[in-house]
Amino acid sequence: MTTQELIYNSNRYIMGTYSRVPVVLVRGEGVHVWDSDGKKYLDFLAGIAVCALGHSNPQVSAAIGNQAETLMHVSNIYHIEPQIRLAGLLAENSFADKVFFCNSGAEANEAAIKLARKYAHEHMERGRYRIVSMKNSFHGRTLATLTATGQERFQKGFDPLPAGFGYVPFDDLLSLERAVTEDVCAVMLEAIQGEGGVRVPSEGYLEGVRKICDDKGILLILDEVQTGMGRTGDLFAYEASGVKPDIMTLAKALGNGFPVGAMLATDTVAASLTPGSHASTFGGNPLAMAAGLAVMDTLLNRGVLDNCREMGAYFRERLEGLKGEFATVREVRGKGLMIGVELSIEGTDIVKGCMERGLLMNCTCGNVLRFVPPLIITKGDIDHAVDILEEVMRNQ
Numbered sequence: 001m002t003t004q005e006l007i008y009n010s011n012r013y014i015m016g017t018y019s020r021v022p023v024v025l026v027r028g029e030g031v032h033v034w035d036s037d038g039k040k041y042l043d044f045l046a047g048i049a050v051c052a053l054g055h056s057n058p059q060v061s062a063a064i065g066n067q068a069e070t071l072m073h074v075s076n077i078y079h080i081e082p083q084i085r086l087a088g089l090l091a092e093n094s095f096a097d098k099v100f101f102c103n104s105g106a107e108a109n110e111a112a113i114k115l116a117r118k119y120a121h122e123h124m125e126r127g128r129y130r131i132v133s134m135k136n137s138f139h140g141r142t143l144a145t146l147t148a149t150g151q152e153r154f155q156k157g158f159d160p161l162p163a164g165f166g167y168v169p170f171d172d173l174l175s176l177e178r179a180v181t182e183d184v185c186a187v188m189l190e191a192i193q194g195e196g197g198v199r200v201p202s203e204g205y206l207e208g209v210r211k212i213c214d215d216k217g218i219l220l221i222l223d224e225v226q227t228g229m230g231r232t233g234d235l236f237a238y239e240a241s242g243v244k245p246d247i248m249t250l251a252k253a254l255g256n257g258f259p260v261g262a263m264l265a266t267d268t269v270a271a272s273l274t275p276g277s278h279a280s281t282f283g284g285n286p287l288a289m290a291a292g293l294a295v296m297d298t299l300l301n302r303g304v305l306d307n308c309r310e311m312g313a314y315f316r317e318r319l320e321g322l323k324g325e326f327a328t329v330r331e332v333r334g335k336g337l338m339i340g341v342e343l344s345i346e347g348t349d350i351v352k353g354c355m356e357r358g359l360l361m362n363c364t365c366g367n368v369l370r371f372v373p374p375l376i377i378t379k380g381d382i383d384h385a386v387d388i389l390e391e392v393m394r395n396q
């Protein structure tokens, strides 16, 4: 099929849940992808923070290939070796003691919500079931997670939404404290808001959230679906704050492109999920676990986190440089290689211009350019990307 035919059939046969760019990506290697016409792009979106170790990462691809030839799927009614090993690695490298595996970020958050409610039923005073999340947040598209998502644009038309959720402004401890009433069992938030415009909370915010949760005897659920797995320069974003959540969710980069999600918790909290209380046919599947193991091994042993920190600082510095040149650049923010550039104008034309010149990123909230490149990028890649961006902005 020609590119035109592919796009025609895409619109003909695939439900219209995305407003797609008229490009078909067919191959990837490292920080680059190629489209069906052979055009090469520098990929600073990386599947939206998924392909953190680069496209077709050799370790991850080999691990998936080997596992596919050994054992692709068995039921969770049996013990699964790569699942045992990945759970051990995640637990040993985080606050958590136990892991539940699923297939996506929304599923991981759905599991976290279920666990918080079950734990509350068993350990808190009666009537504590509500979960307070943040305005402008993003937690997924299932009914419960889109209800936890504090943005009406995602919820519109899907009512009645499940009961038991409430929202407060992000980075506002006073509002949170007031919102934690007698019926609240947990606070749920992202360490840095991703879809909400790459919003980094103030110094001390997470510590403050933890204190409120401790004072009221409720759970802290941290959604690290986007910030986790090295994105911010630490394996998990909470590490930089020194506070530990009770429940944490992961997905996106955990499989470097192979679908996998995880919900992690302390022993005390995890004990509320007993046989029959939650499950997933594919969750913890050997193939997904092989991918996750290769990702963890590469992240921990190949200097990826150091590179993320160094390149993140360099990238932000280069982007800051654009602020002097273009009055439309309001703010450069982020941590590690999760970076947002807030503009005073709509960002879609800039994203389009960059794509035409071979640079992929996206725009969130209408005016925030979002860069979540592979964590293995070099200074040369960053220079190349900033050159393209600069040229596009100059031609605006």
Ligand SMILES: *Cc1c(COP(=O)(O)O)cnc(C)c1O
Binding pocket: 103, 104, 105, 106, 107, 109, 138, 139, 140, 141, 190, 194, 195, 223, 224, 225, 226, 227, 251, 252
């Ligand atoms: C992407 C994302 C999700 C949803 O993940 P899916 O795999 O698309 O279900 C949830 N939370 C955050 C913070 C995300 O960035």
